[in-house]
Structures are given as structure tokens and as C-alpha cells.
Amino acid sequence: MVRAALLLSFGLLLAAPSRAAAPFDGGAGALDVPKPDLSAMQEAAADARRSRADLYAFTKEEAAAAYKKFAFGVRAPRAPGFTFDKDVPADIQKQMLADLAFIKGLAGEKATALHRKIFGAVSGADYAKFFETRVSAIGMNSCGGGNAVACVIPFRDPSKMWLTQNFIRFSHPQVSRMMVVYHEARHTETKNWNWGHATCPTPFRDENGKDMKSIWTGASLAGEPACDETPLGSYGSSTIMLKNISKYCANCTDKVKMDAGLYADDQMGRIIDADAKKEMQDDFSR
Amino acid sequence: MRRGAWAAAILIAAALLGWRAARRSPPVSVPGAEAKATLALLEEILASRDDNDPRLDREFVALSSEEKGLFRAAYAARPRERLNERGTIVYLLGRNLTAPEDWAFLREVAAEPPCLSLADCAKPSADAGEHGDAVTLAYPSLVALRQAHRAAQEGAPADEARSVLEAARASKAPAVTRLARALAPGFDKKAP
Numbered sequence: 001m002v003r004a005a006l007l008l009s010f011g012l013l014l015a016a017p018s019r020a021a022a023p024f025d026g027g028a029g030a031l032d033v034p035k036p037d038l039s040a041m042q043e044a045a046a047d048a049r050r051s052r053a054d055l056y057a058f059t060k061e062e063a064a065a066a067y068k069k070f071a072f073g074v075r076a077p078r079a080p081g082f083t084f085d086k087d088v089p090a091d092i093q094k095q096m097l098a099d100l101a102f103i104k105g106l107a108g109e110k111a112t113a114l115h116r117k118i119f120g121a122v123s124g125a126d127y128a129k130f131f132e133t134r135v136s137a138i139g140m141n142s143c144g145g146g147n148a149v150a151c152v153i154p155f156r157d158p159s160k161m162w163l164t165q166n167f168i169r170f171s172h173p174q175v176s177r178m179m180v181v182y183h184e185a186r187h188t189e190t191k192n193w194n195w196g197h198a199t200c201p202t203p204f205r206d207e208n209g210k211d212m213k214s215i216w217t218g219a220s221l222a223g224e225p226a227c228d229e230t231p232l233g234s235y236g237s238s239t240i241m242l243k244n245i246s247k248y249c250a251n252c253t254d255k256v257k258m259d260a261g262l263y264a265d266d267q268m269g270r271i272i273d274a275d276a277k278k279e280m281q282d283d284f285s286r
Numbered sequence: 287m288r289r290g291a292w293a294a295a296i297l298i299a300a301a302l303l304g305w306r307a308a309r310r311s312p313p314v315s316v317p318g319a320e321a322k323a324t325l326a327l328l329e330e331i332l333a334s335r336d337d338n339d340p341r342l343d344r345e346f347v348a349l350s351s352e353e354k355g356l357f358r359a360a361y362a363a364r365p366r367e368r369l370n371e372r373g374t375i376v377y378l379l380g381r382n383l384t385a386p387e388d389w390a391f392l393r394e395v396a397a398e399p400p401c402l403s404l405a406d407c408a409k410p411s412a413d414a415g416e417h418g419d420a421v422t423l424a425y426p427s428l429v430a431l432r433q434a435h436r437a438a439q440e441g442a443p444a445d446e447a448r449s450v451l452e453a454a455r456a457s458k459a460p461a462v463t464r465l466a467r468a469l470a471p472g473f474d475k476k477a478p
Binding site: 095098102105145146147148149150166169170171172173174175176179180183206208210226235251252253254255256258259262263265266267270 | 337339369374405411413415418421422425429432464467
């Protein structure tokens with residue numbers, strides 16, 4: 001964990017183009033990065049702060065650094081669309097394309113106001129546009145190892161999404177794979193400082209008074225950057241997307257709608273600001 | 287002497303009838319062609335990993351007891367780590383709750399011990415993962431509870447539905463107990 005944090009800080013300090021890597025939302029563990037400069041790492045360690053419980057996140061300073069580094073890219077819009085790196089296995093490409101085709105095929109009767117603000121209609125065309133204007137390339141990475149499925153490494157390339165072998169290795173409901181992909185796609189937004197996560201409150205308890213913990217490490221999420229204070233961040237936007245699919249998708253199977261509801265309710269637990277939560281609940285109930 | 291001959295004749299006749307009956311109808315454990323075709327369709331959809339296959343809604347309605355038996359066997363035969371596939375089978379069986387054994391199956395699934403990691407349900411993973419993994423790990427149990435809740439809302443026997451809720455409440459998986467708490471009020475009243 002410490003080693004990974006040092007690697008991340010090293011990457012930030014040097015801001016080395018295309019070489020330094022920081023898992024944006026991946027798991028703990030070793031990253032696919034070049035050997036770091038130890039002295040720089042030690043210098044950076046004092047300020048390094050990474051989640052010990054669930055997912056990595058970045059600080060406001062890191063988001064600012066990414067903005068500065070990729071300012072040119074922010075100002076210069078590119079044509080929508082993405083490419084796969086050559087090393088992305090054919091079966092992973094096939095699954096990703098099948099999942100995106102599933103999303104592109106969706107049609108909804110209507111959409112909530114927050115959904116319209118972020119994505120547009122509950123429509124495959126709008127979901128595709130959202131993804132393809134944010135993600136320009138898809139590559140392979142360990143994303144910190146463990147059970148991670150996808151990540152974005154903003155200091156390496158803020159518009160590139162990385163997938164892991166777990167994308168096809170594990171048996172996820174299809175909508176949950178897309179939840180992760182769209183959560184990560186939101187994190188590519190350099191102009192919005194990548195929608196950095198908020199620090200979960202201490203104590204951090206669910207609606208039943210139970211401590212919120214990482215399902216994997218068992219560590220409390222209290223004090224960790226694994227929450228959102230706005231409906232517009234990565235947790236909020238993916239919750240809104242799922243909730244709208246659950247409520248309004250006209251050509252989804254009943255299973256997809258049920259799955260979307262299950263995952264949306266789970267993600268809602270990461271919204272910690274009372275006003276943001278109320279705004280979302282009101283949005284869903286209208 | 288005559289009585290013994292009669293008894294022997296009756297025994298022989300019974301054995302003969304039994305043998306002929308056995309030849310005429312296959313053993314119960316051998317599935318019929320229709321049930322096998324339904325299972326093959328399920329396997330085809332599961333292999334496609336396409337949760338939005340419209341046949342999931344269109345087919346698999348009013349499953350026969352033979353088909354349900356095959357689906358339960360398919361569930362049991364799958365590694366626990368095939369969470370979406372197992373959950374899909376639970377989902378389909380949860381739409382066909384007509385017999386006590388259907389409810390017993392949902393109860394068993396709702397009460398399953400937690401899956402400890404996506405790679406191996408028997409071994410915990412110390413590595414971090416994705417948000418939403420708590421739902422994925424408990425997916426079959428969550429689906430069982432959801433389907434029992436839906437059935438309760440649609441007027442299914444309240445005691446059967448509540449037995450699934452109670453099984454979920456006793457689960458060791460936090461995601462399952464959390465959903466059980468959220469859905470509990472809905473088990474007492476039907477949807478308007």
C-alpha cells in the first residue's frame with residue numbers, strides 16, 4: 001500500500017509525460033509502472049495520502065496538476081470515438097463492444113432532470129456520445145491488481161480507460177460492468193478536476209447505523225476518499241444513470257432493470273451530503 | 287397348496303405388470319425433450335453474457351416442475367463464482383413460484399453463506415476491488431429476496447414469502463441483510 005502511494009506521489013511530482021502512473025479508482029497493489037526514483041518517492045511520501053480501505057483517489061492538488069499538464073487537451077476537442085490498444089485481448093474487446101452495444105441499444109420513455117443534465121435522454125445515442133467524447137483509448141492494466149475491473153490513470157492519459165482481465169474473468173451482471181465503465185468515464189473530465197471523491201465522514205454509517213466498510217479489506221470507509229458530495233460526481237452520475245435505466249428503460253429486460261436498481265441503491269450510500277442526497281431522491285421520485 | 291399357487295400367480299402377474307409399466311414410461315429422472323430444450327435455451331443465453339436478451343422475458347414463463355428441477359440442478363452444478371449466471375437462474379425460478387419446493391429453493395439461496403471473493407467464494411481476498419462488489423458477491427441471494435418481495439406484492443402466499451425474508455435477515459452477507467431491512471415493509475402489504 002505504502003509502495004503504491006509512493007509511486008503515485010512520485011508520478012505527480014515529476015509529472016512525467018506518459019510514464020508516471022496513478023490508479024485513479026483501482027485497487028490496492030502493484031501498478032504497471034516503470035521503476036521510480038527512490039529519493040523523489042521519499043520526498044513525496046510526506047504528502048502522500050491514499051485510501052487504505054477501498055479505492056484509490058486523488059487530491060484536489062493532483063487534479064489541478066493534471067489540469068495543468070493536460071490543459072492543451074482540455075482546450076482542444078477531439079473527434080468522438082475510441083481505439084483499443086493492440087495488447088487488449090480479443091475476448092475482452094469483444095465483451096467491451098458487446099456491453100457498449102447493449103448500452104447503445106437502450107431506449108427510455110423519459111428521464112429525470114439530473115439525468116438529462118448529465119447524460120441527456122435515457123437513450124443509447126446519448127450514452128454512446130457521453131462515453132465516446134470522454135474516452136479516446138482503451139488499454140490493459142492491472143489497475144492496482146486484486147479485483148479491479150477498470151481504471152483511469154489521469155497523469156498518464158486522462159482520456160484513456162484501462163481494463164483488467166477481471167473484465168471477463170469474473171461473472172458480473174452486465175449492468176454492473178457498465179456502471180464501473182461509466183463511473184470511470186466521468187473521472188476522465190480534466191476540466192472538472194476529474195470529479196475527485198470526497199472524504200467519507202467519521203463515523204461513516206449506513207441508514208441502519210452500521211459502519212460502512214470495504215467488502216474486501218474490512219477496513220472502515222470513514223475518513224477515506226470513497227464518497228461524493230455532489231450528484232454530479234462519479235458515484236452520483238452512475239447512480240443517476242442506473243436509477244433511470246431501472247425506472248424508464250423501455251427495451252430492457254426485467255432482469256436488467258432489477259439489476260440497475262440493486263446497484264443504484266448500493267451506490268447511493270456513497271453520497272454523503274444531505275442536500276445532494278435529497279436532490280437525487282427528489283429527482284428520482286418526480 | 288391351491289392357496290399358495292394363487293399367491294404365486296398374483297406375484298408373477300404384479301411383477302409382469304410392473305416390468306411392462308417400467309418399459310412404457312421412462313424413469314422420472316430422465317428429462318423430456320421439451321424440458322431439455324428449455325434448459326438448452328437457458329444455457330445459450332447464459333453463455334452469451336447478454337442480460338438484455340429479450341428471451342429472458344419472453345420465454346421461461348410457466349415453467350413445468352420438470353423444467354424447474356433441471357434449472358435447480360443447473361444452479362447447483364455451477365461454481366459459486368458464476369454469480370451472474372446463478373443469479374439469472376434464481377431470477378427465472380423466482381418468476382415461477384407455484385410449489386413448496388420453489389419457495390424452499392429461494393429460502394436456501396437467500397440463506398447461502400457469503401461468497402468471500404469473486405475469484406474463489408471460499409477464500410477471502412485482501413485486495414481491493416470495485417464499488418458495487420458487495421452487491422455482486424451476494425447477487426443470487428439478493429435476487430432471491432427481490433423475487434420473493436415481488437411475489438408478495440403480487441399476492442403470493444405471505445408465509446412463504448416471509449420465510450424467504452427471514453432467511454435473508456439471518457444472512458451473514460451485509461448486502462443481503464441491508465436489502466432485507468429495506469424490503470421488509472413490502473412483505474406486509476400488496477402493491478396498490
